[in-house]
Amino acid sequence: GIAFLDGQYVPMSQAKVSVLDWGFLHSDATHDTVHVWNGRFFRLDLHLDRFFGGLQKLRMTIPFDRDGVAEILHNCVALSGHRAAYVEMLCTRGASPTFSRDPRQAINRFMAFAVPFGSVANAEQLQRGLRVAVSDKVRLPPASIDPAIKNYHWLDLVRGLYDAYDRGAETALILDFNGNVAEGPGFNVFCAKDGRLSTPAIGVLPGITRRTVFDLCAEIGLSATAMNVSVVTLRDADEVFITSTAGGIMPVTEIDDADIAHGKVGPITSRLMALYWQKHDDPAWS
Ligand code: PLP
Numbered sequence: 106g107i108a109f110l111d112g113q114y115v116p117m118s119q120a121k122v123s124v125l126d127w128g129f130l131h132s133d134a135t136h137d138t139v140h141v142w143n144g145r146f147f148r149l150d151l152h153l154d155r156f157f158g159g160l161q162k163l164r165m166t167i168p169f170d171r172d173g174v175a176e177i178l179h180n181c182v183a184l185s186g187h188r189a190a191y192v193e194m195l196c197t198r199g200a201s202p203t204f205s206r207d208p209r210q211a212i213n214r215f216m217a218f219a220v221p222f223g224s225v226a227n228a229e230q231l232q233r234g235l236r237v238a239v240s241d242k243v244r245l246p247p248a249s250i251d252p253a254i255k256n257y258h259w260l261d262l263v264r265g266l267y268d269a270y271d272r273g274a275e276t277a278l279i280l281d282f283n284g285n286v287a288e289g290p291g292f293n294v295f296c297a298k299d300g301r302l303s304t305p306a307i308g309v310l311p312g313i314t315r316r317t318v319f320d321l322c323a324e325i326g327l328s329a330t331a332m333n334v335s336v337v338t339l340r341d342a343d344e345v346f347i348t349s350t351a352g353g354i355m356p357v358t359e360i361d362d363a364d365i366a367h368g369k370v371g372p373i374t375s376r377l378m379a380l381y382w383q384k385h386d387d388p389a390w391s
Contacts, residue, residue, distance in 0.1 A: 106185050106219055106220035106221070107218065108181065123200050125204075126199055128195075133208070135165070138350050139194075140189075141182050141189065141219070145391050155253075155255060156194055159255055162253075181218055190221060191219070193217060224355075234368070235358070236273070236275045237357050238276075239336055242265070244279065245308050253311055265279040265289070285334055286338075293312040293347065293349070296344070299343070304318075304331055306331035314354070317384075340365075344365065345365050356370040356371070
């Protein structure tokens with residue numbers, strides 16, 4: 106892969122940042138991940154919107170506008186030579202030259218990189234569906250980081266993941282403070298019941314893939330609503346799937362050792378998965 110750092114394009118192995126950077130010390134950073142398929146970006150505008158929205162909320166400034174960032178991302182992909190890439194733009198608070206505790210003294214640091222595309226789910230898991238555990242050990246606190254700012258803080262999600270591994274599952278969903286389903290490590294979740302889709306409304310990252318599911322549903326006349334999703338609703342669903350830039354729409358066929366959709370990938374999930382990948386060839390969606 107290739108990274109852009111301090112105004113230069115370098116191999117990933119040379120892309121290094123100081124341990125004094127507040128991104129490392131305080132998780133004071135925002136980022137966004139977009140993917141490239143067959144050499145084409147998918148929904149880059151939406152990723153840029155979210156990234157620049159995060160920068161604004163965090164009062165970080167970078168010396169590039171949207172077009173400038175898009176150009177750097179395109180260059181990283183071209184130089185890396187990957188036709189299917191996982192592309193990251195990120196900005197940290199940076200380090201303060203005087204070790205000041207005043208964030209205004211830090212020099213914000215923009216970076217970007219392109220590496221080979223790696224999915225949350227492998228080919229076999231995409232075919233048979235993922236085994237997921239709902240972790241009730243960890244709950245998203247009520248006054249956490251603004252979930253609309255895409256951030257590296259994953260303490261609760263990683264603890265949920267270990268809890269899931271302990272129980273023989275492949276990945277985790279964690280709950281919000283009220284005990285409703287929130288999200289997982291790097292993905293949002295959808296349930297289908299009687300032909301209608303629901304996904305957790307609050308306390309979750311507004312995923313671009315989640316948004317894409319809403320757009321696909323609008324196109325084919327399926328109902329999809331953001332609302333509270335209880336654990337009972339999840340377990341009782343006809344179909345469940347998770348969504349992420351790193352993997353697209355991915356089926357779930359087991360939750361806490363119980364089959365969903367009789368342990369098979371359901372028809373709504375299959376249809377949305379196919380449509381999702383079809384849209385990658387449609388310039389209107391790039
Ligand atoms: N939720 C969390 C916590 C994430 O980190 C991510 C992506 O990394 C998502 C959801 C999915 O968002 P998107 O579809 O934009 O990749």
